[in-house]
Amino acid sequence: MQGKKAEEGTKNAKKVNLFDHNSLKHMLDESVSEIVTSRGYVEDARMSNVRLFIGTVIIVIALFAEFYKKKFPGNRDFLIGCIVLYIVFNVILQLISYTNEKNAIISTYPPAGSVTSTGLVVSSKLPRFSDLYTLNIKSGDPRSISAGKPVEFSKSVTQWFTKDGVLVEGLFWKDVEALIDDYLGEPKKKK
Incomplete structure (x- = not known):
């Protein structure tokens, strides 16, 4: 026992x-x-939810860029816009992590x-x-x-x-x- x-x-x-x-x-x-x-x-969990939402937006942007109905030369401007949005949202996500969370385990x-x-x-x-x-x-x-x-x-x-x-x-x-x-x-x- x-x-x-x-x-x-x-x-x-x-x-x-x-x-x-x-x-x-x-x-x-x-x-x-x-x-x-x-x-x-x-x-x-509010900040985590914001980060998840921004991450979802980034994924949707990447999916739009990948599966847009026109082929490359015709979708050049659309791809440039997607790349710019992708970079902007990633920078926002990094700024949130750097300024608000730092080394936080739990809020x-x-x-x-x-x-x-x-x-x-x-x-x-x-x-x-x-x-x-x-x-x-x-x-x-x-x-x-x-x-x-x-x-x-x-x-x-x-x-x-x-x-x-x-x-x-x-x-x-x-x-x-x-x-x-x-x-x-x-x-x-x-x-």
């Missing part, structure tokens, strides 16, 4: 290749999203019943060839009167993973929840 429970625990464990930088960051980012939503924050609405009027923007960094994972929490609207002071921490990913690449979720959750509490200004819990 005990062996069966231990086997089930390892099946549910989040395991990653410790030498794969991208999958390591992806797993930590997914866990941060879970932690933030478990605290009552609801993801704000949220304020929790239900909260006195604050702003949600969170949680972002992370894990530089290549580095083991320092930096997590940053700031207000969705930094100019709001209810916006908190941005907080961040940097820790080595080796503190949250076993030698086999299994995420020790309890330690990671504790660190992320402490950072959220720090942002919210809640007193630290005594051990």
Whole structure:
């Protein structure tokens, strides 16, 4: 019976290749999203929806350019227009990503019943060839009167993973929840 429970625990464990930088960051980012939503924050998907819409427009432009009924010499002006629109919408998409999202993992609405009027923007960094994972929490609207002071921490990913690449979720959750509490200004819990 005990062996069966231990086997089930390892099946549910989040395991990653410790030498794969991208999958390591992806797993930590997914866990941060879970932690933030478990605290009552609801993801704000408006910006993602705008990006999806612009991406759809880009695909439609490319399809029009590809399947236009006239052959090349006759559709030259139409193709030039499609290429220009394709470039313009791609530049808009890149500007949205660069100015609004940066390294954001999740943007949220304020929790239900909260006195604050702003949600969170949680972002992370894990530089290549580095083991320092930096997590940053700031207000969705930094100019709001209810916006908190941005907080961040940097820790080595080796503190949250076993030698086999299994995420020790309890330690990671504790660190992320402490950072959220720090942002919210809640007193630290005594051990």
